[in-house]
Amino acid sequence: MSPSSSGTSRVSESLLRMQPLNIVLAGPPGAGKSAVGRLLGERLNREFVDTDTLVERMAGKPIHQIFEEQGEPAFRQMEIEACRQVAEPADRVIACGGGALMDAGSRILMEAGGTLVCLTGEPEVLLARLGKDGSRPLLAGASPSERLQDLLEARKDTYDSIPAQVDTTSLSVEQVADRLAELPLAKRTVRMTASRPRPGYEVLLGEELISNLSALLEQAKLLPPYVVVSDSNVAPLYEEIIRATLECSFITVPAGENHKSQETLYQLYTTFLDSGVDRSSTVVALGGGVVLDLAGFAAATYMRGIRWAALPTTLLAVVDASLGGKVGINLAEGKNLIGAFHPPGVVLADLSTLATLPEVEARTGLAEMIKAALIGDADLFTSMESGPTWIGRSWIHRAIQLKLTIVDEDPQESGRREALNLGHTFAHALEATSRYRLPHGQAVAIGLLGATRLASALDRCESTLEDRVQEVLLRFGLPVRFSGLDTDRILDAMKQDKKRKQGRSRFVIPIRPGRVESGIEAPEALIRDVVDELREGTP
Numbered sequence: 001m002s003p004s005s006s007g008t009s010r011v012s013e014s015l016l017r018m019q020p021l022n023i024v025l026a027g028p029p030g031a032g033k034s035a036v037g038r039l040l041g042e043r044l045n046r047e048f049v050d051t052d053t054l055v056e057r058m059a060g061k062p063i064h065q066i067f068e069e070q071g072e073p074a075f076r077q078m079e080i081e082a083c084r085q086v087a088e089p090a091d092r093v094i095a096c097g098g099g100a101l102m103d104a105g106s107r108i109l110m111e112a113g114g115t116l117v118c119l120t121g122e123p124e125v126l127l128a129r130l131g132k133d134g135s136r137p138l139l140a141g142a143s144p145s146e147r148l149q150d151l152l153e154a155r156k157d158t159y160d161s162i163p164a165q166v167d168t169t170s171l172s173v174e175q176v177a178d179r180l181a182e183l184p185l186a187k188r189t190v191r192m193t194a195s196r197p198r199p200g201y202e203v204l205l206g207e208e209l210i211s212n213l214s215a216l217l218e219q220a221k222l223l224p225p226y227v228v229v230s231d232s233n234v235a236p237l238y239e240e241i242i243r244a245t246l247e248c249s250f251i252t253v254p255a256g257e258n259h260k261s262q263e264t265l266y267q268l269y270t271t272f273l274d275s276g277v278d279r280s281s282t283v284v285a286l287g288g289g290v291v292l293d294l295a296g297f298a299a300a301t302y303m304r305g306i307r308w309a310a311l312p313t314t315l316l317a318v319v320d321a322s323l324g325g326k327v328g329i330n331l332a333e334g335k336n337l338i339g340a341f342h343p344p345g346v347v348l349a350d351l352s353t354l355a356t357l358p359e360v361e362a363r364t365g366l367a368e369m370i371k372a373a374l375i376g377d378a379d380l381f382t383s384m385e386s387g388p389t390w391i392g393r394s395w396i397h398r399a400i401q402l403k404l405t406i407v408d409e410d411p412q413e414s415g416r417r418e419a420l421n422l423g424h425t426f427a428h429a430l431e432a433t434s435r436y437r438l439p440h441g442q443a444v445a446i447g448l449l450g451a452t453r454l455a456s457a458l459d460r461c462e463s464t465l466e467d468r469v470q471e472v473l474l475r476f477g478l479p480v481r482f483s484g485l486d487t488d489r490i491l492d493a494m495k496q497d498k499k500r501k502q503g504r505s506r507f508v509i510p511i512r513p514g515r516v517e518s519g520i521e522a523p524e525a526l527i528r529d530v531v532d533e534l535r536e537g538t539p
């Protein structure tokens with residue numbers, strides 16, 4: 001257990017956008033999006049962007065002239081392009097043209113990279129604010145009041161569907177900006193609460209959490225003495241930063257699934273004893289799912305259980321392994337065979353740590369996020385189908401929330417939580433048959449398609465689902481076929497799965513995006529067909 005300098009750092013920038021979410025202001029003309037946005041940008045020290053200004057710059061002429069010379073469709077096309085240019089999360093305040101989010105693609109992009117807020121107002125007030133502003137082509141003409149009513153009617157569904165709404169009718173620009181600055185969306189760190197397993201804990205997702213570790217642990221009532229456990233890839237990246245903020249002992253375990261073992265666990269116990277860790281101590285687990293499971297299990301069992309904090313540094317650990325309170329280690333006979341429910345006192349998901357994540361690890365997390373969308377978030381699935389090909393920061397937030405909701409319904413994994421196993425019966429068997437040469441994320445991707453094919457063969461899912469799942473996986477560069485593995489061995493490996501009941505494999509199958517069914521049994525011949533169809537070379 002010694003520090004190692006073998007960091008496998010590689011920024012998976014093509015997939016992950018670690019910048020803080022934008023604040024995107026939408027709403028009708030006269031609601032004050034531009035004036036409020038500019039002021040809010042100044043207050044929060046964020047860049048302010050107005051999509052109308054971008055369009056004017058693009059066209060080299062004012063909007064009313066674009067309307068006159070090229071017509072509304074040309075303007076809308078430029079607006080879509082403007083949204084595309086600024087949607088990526090970059091800590092901006094964006095004022096969106098009033099009709100920009102009527103375009104479904106622009107809305108999906110803006111939601112992936114930001115938090116939307118709709119500024120509203122009584123029509124008379126909006127109209128009074130607009131005054132004689134002749135630059136509004138949609139309101140030009142004999143009766144601006146009627147035109148505004150028509151426009152509000154046409155856009156009603158779009159505006160109403162934005163969850164955060166601020167009525168600006170009786171507020172000044174300064175007051176609206178004040179209000180927005182106080183909303184959680186203006187904070188760079190999102191706080192979520194997990195109420196189960198009891199006593200519950202907070203999940204913080206955001207920036208600069210590690211550099212403020214000492215204060216955040218104290219806030220969560222996790223008190224010193226602290227012992228940080230990390231692995232040989234992650235420790236060299238963060239030991240110095242952590243030591244600068246936290247008085248602690250620091251233990252480095254070798255990286256990799258092989259070390260989620262009894263041997264490493266016993267070494268941890270011994271090092272805890274040598275470092276004077278006692279019942280009042282706090283274990284701080286910093287790393288991917290392996291470190292969190294291992295150090296969390298050490299905390300669950302050392303001196304009958306001590307408190308711990310989870311600091312996930314892989315996407316999979318952020319959206320999955322750090323949540324739900326399950327901790328454990330592997331045995332030679334199988335994965336996660338020894339374990340406990342021992343929730344952390346806090347989860348601090350510092351997204352800046354994902355900057356060094358190798359691409360293959362980012363894709364593993366992504367496969368789990370597609371799984372989450374299929375299980376319980378149809379909108380997230382649609383965003384993944386037609387939105388950006390980078391991972392929206394807000395998607396991470398939604399995937400976390402979904403897992404927390406499922407755990408909340410079934411903290412001890414006796415029912416609903418089984419859904420989280422979607423795709424994993426196939427995935428575990430493929431991983432085991434490949435002797436773990438097939439990375440987990442790739443196995444999950446193929447497994448998700450396997451579960452969907454099974455649902456389709458059983459005539460249980462929407463007819464287009466198989467194509468849709470395959471398209472999403474391919475869109476994000478995930479595999480949908482395996483090669484070089486023997487079907488009999490894969491079926492044998494399925495029979496070893498610890499989630500079998502009474503000797504039969506039970507599957508979770510998707511019915512449509514956002515809905516799955518668990519505990520599904522299928523004839524072996526059918527499962528064999530599905531496995532064969534997942535082989536490379538099969539259409």
Ligand SMILES: NC(=O)c1ccc[n+]([C@@H]2O[C@H](COP(=O)([O-])OP(=O)(O)OC[C@H]3O[C@@H](n4cnc5c(N)ncnc54)[C@H](O)[C@@H]3O)[C@@H](O)[C@H]2O)c1
Pocket residue numbers: 008009010231232233234255256257260287288289290291293313314315316317320321322323324325326327328335336353354355356357358361364
């Ligand atoms: N407890 C649960 O509910 C739960 C849920 C899902 C998965 N898991 C467990 O999680 C484990 C898999 O987790 P994982 O995918 O995070 O694997 P991992 O912990 O092995 O991390 C993957 C690799 O990335 C490296 N790494 C981690 N963070 C890094 C960073 N920021 N920069 C560079 N390299 C970094 C690690 O050293 C390792 O080599 C499995 O053991 C699985 O059983 C647990």
